[in-house]
Amino acid sequence: MNFKSIAIATAVGSLLALGSAVASADEAAGKEKCMGVAEAGKNDCASKAHSCAGQAKTSKDPGEWKYVPKGECEKMGGKVAMAEKKAM
DSSP: OOHHHHHHHHHHHHHHHHHHHHHHHHHHTTEEEEETOOOTTOOSSOOSSOSSTTOOOSTTOTTOEEEEETTOTGGGTOEEOOOOOOOO
8 A cells, every 4th residue: 555545544534433423422412313303404414315414305204313402302203213232
């Protein structure tokens, strides 16, 4: 591998790690993932239909989510997303 390839790989890895840190910070800041309340184009992250935030095609899609303050999701008509279980 040459220097340019290593630099690109390092940059991509850093961005991926930063994305995980941001998600963890939102959860730690008293927020939870709420399914079915995101407006079109205002979802917070990937779903089964796409890979990035802001790509929701329809409002209130049950497969789309966004962070909301803890305890507010069900009041908004959504469902709290359960944490994914890690395989053993």
